[in-house]
Amino acid sequence: MTTQDEKDRLELLQGTLDLLILRTLILGSQHGQGIARAIQQTSDEELLVEHGALYPALQRLEERGWISAKWGISTNNRKARFYSLTSAGRKQLGKETARWNRLAAAIGRVLGPQES
């Protein structure tokens, strides 16, 4: 992975980061770096998580009570802050996903059938 690659990646739409974080955490608790990596991997390296934006987003979600955090030890024995989904977060994820799907479908209809 080079800097060159990163230019082609999709920038995250504002607000979608929250959704992706919640979606990632449904698989189990994870620390910030892990979340960023998971998003990149599951999107086949298409989505770039700006690490600087990640932590304020985590902070925001934590304040809203959708995720909770505690310090733990990572798989390679490093101290890290692990985030996990709360039940409110689970509900929120459902709502956000439905909204995203509606939005994506609507945008798809506006853009029309694809050329290729």
Place this chain on the structure above:
Amino acid sequence: MFRRKRTASDFGAEIEAHVELETERLREQGLSEEQARAAAHRSFGSLMQAEERFYESGRWLWWDHFWQDARYGLRMLRKSPGFTTVAVLALAIGIGANTAIFSVLDGVILKPLPYPQPEQLVGVEISPLALDPSLRGMAPEYLFVFRDQSRTFQDVGLYAETDADRDVNVTGLGEPERVHALPVTDGALSVLGIPPMLGRIFSRSDDSPGAPPTAILTYGYWERRFGASPSAVGRLITVNGTARQIIGVMPRNFRFLDSQDLALILPLQLDRGKTFLAHFGYYGIARLKAGSNLAQASADVARMIPIALRAFPPQPGLSRDFLEKARFAPNLLPLKKEVVGNVGTLLWILMGGIAMVLLIACANVANLLLVRTEGRRNELALRAALGAGRRRLAVQLLLESAVLGLLGGVFGLAIACAGLRFLVASAPAGVPRIGDIRVNLPVLLFTLGIALFTSLLFGMIPVLKHAGVRAGLPEGGRTLGVSRERHRARNLLVTAQVALALVLLICSGLMIRTFLVLTRVNPGFARPAELQTFRISIPDSEVPDDAAVPRVLQQIQDRLAAIPGVSSAGFSSAVPMDGSNRLDNVYAEDRAYAQGELPPLRHLLFVSPGYLRTLGIPLIAGRDLSWADTYNRVPVALVSANLAREYWRTPSEAIGKRVRISTVDDWRQIIGVVGDVRHDGPDRPARTDVYWPTLRAQLQRRPLRVDRSVTFVVRSPLAGSEGLMSQIRQAVWSVDANLPLASVHTLNYFYTRSMARTSFTLVMLAIAGAMALLLGTIGLYGVMAYSVSRRTREIGIRMALGAQRWNVMRVILGEGVFVILIGLAIGLAGSLALTRFLSSFLFGVTATDPPTYLGVAALLAAVALAACYVPARRAMRVEPLVALRYE
């Protein structure tokens, strides 16, 4: 709320952990340690920014902003000293005046009496409903019955009033001295619940007849005469020639109700075996049992009144039937109400008036702030553009206002302290608990409260107008047009100021009218400033024989009349407006009274020949008393003209008719009818008076009686001067060198004192009115001048386009006149609604007196117009070319 959820260092640790994890991952992908670390950092974006964003979301932020804004506010205020001075001064005056009046209100009305469980204390009096329900008093028979049979009182006691006539001579402690003494029965002190500092207070045995004479000292007297020596208890003190043992000293903070300068407390010894009914002239005080209330106590007293009437014999000349007809009923009041009386209305009115002044001051400051904020639009817009949120800007503007308000509060407190001294000194005599007035914690809290409240009040207006300012600088910063909306805010404030000022000015106008009417009322006597009065008491030890007392008094009167410049002299049991009251039922011989029917109460005065002439009370029919009438005990009397007309149609027909006081008295022939005197003050109707000789036989159920305490009056142009008083003293002492002169005043003193409530209210409302007028005028002028200065360019264009100077002036003036007229209309309506609270203070004018309303409105309109005229004239003189070049 005051702790952040997460510390910044915790956040930092998390970021660090992230960078470590990322570095490790990259290294695993084959990068070198340095490359991996650099890439990890890069992918993070700006670390600083992330931390800052975290910080922004912290809970402590508002506190940091708060300090930042407060400091910024202070800096801005320091940068415009002129604005700050004017605003702080206006607020300081408003807040200071409010604090001063509130201190009085707190000290006199709100603060509880300084006794334990003061709510249990009641004043216990009896009123004769059939004679005069406004009379209140207590008599010994009730004390005895209440002590034995009350179900609601813990204890009850009697005390006598401490007037000058009850002052006592203390001898044997160096110089002889005349001091205030309070006679009390057992109970009167103990119910208050204040233990003595030394020794003991009176017990039931001290107030029994024949008990060894005792006395209690107040702290002040103990300190002054005994050098605060604990050995004072047990010593003897000679009071009016009787040696009394000192049994106790009261603590420093002890005060008996509202008594001032009390030196001694003496046992009031009432003899149960010699008690006759209805010897009123005392006051009752009791402490309720826990769980009893005033209504229950009243019912209890009502139950015991008939018991008392059956348990004791009536005074000679009074029948039991008469006493039952008088319909005695309980008249109980919470002790605080008894002490405070009716001064509450006055203080609440003043509080209201002064609060209006504060509102006007607030409007002024709000206007200043609006103008200032207008000038700072660029600054505010810049800050909004730099990321300050709407709330942040609002908080900052409010903080600036709060700083102003608090500064105003601090200076206001200083003004209040100075003003209080003036208030306490000029308060009408009889304002109770005046010694309790001070700036204390509730007063400080009040000041802080109104300082913050007013800040919010005047601070909200610019916030509502300006905090929503858009991010983005106003075009070019030109000031061509001031938005109409913002102008409306200022006009509204000025309208409110005019309205409030009008209300206050009308109130003071009504008081001025009242005062003028009062001074024009004929009080019934002439030129009170020329009348010197003083009181003399002739003790038994000086002249043992009652019948000889008038001879001594006549000698004094003759010596006084012989002083050069003195036109006449006389004496009486009381002089007009001195607050005295001696009432009794007076029978007329030619009236038929049904069995047990009571004639109306009349006021009794016992006077010397020449007294009426000295006061200038005109003789309308018949003749004055003579010394021969007095010494020969001729049964004669004089009546006031209103009494003569009530019974005998004309004064001359009253001559020769006969009157008496009790059914066992001799009838007394009316030899003269004199003019009515407004004895209770010019605002009260003249009483019906009966004048009797100072020595009288067979009157008021007594074989022979004389007044030993009398007030002398001396008419001289030098009245009130020390020169005359020293001549008077010599004249008195040439007859008897052992007679002290007490209560030395001119009659004018009593006359002005009787109007003191009116003049005090007048002065206070006039001060409030003047402040309102001044602040209101400044406010109006400021708004007009500002409006003209903002419109200079517009006016220049209008003139360049051919507008006439007079037209320009008319437009500008018209704007002011509109505001004034609306303000006046609201003010008039407000006055109509509010002045009725003042009606108990008015005399000779109604609360809706049209001349006052119109006159004051015209005055205010004229002043307001003048305030508009100056800026309008400036507008008229605008030179078009200068104006266009102006910006």
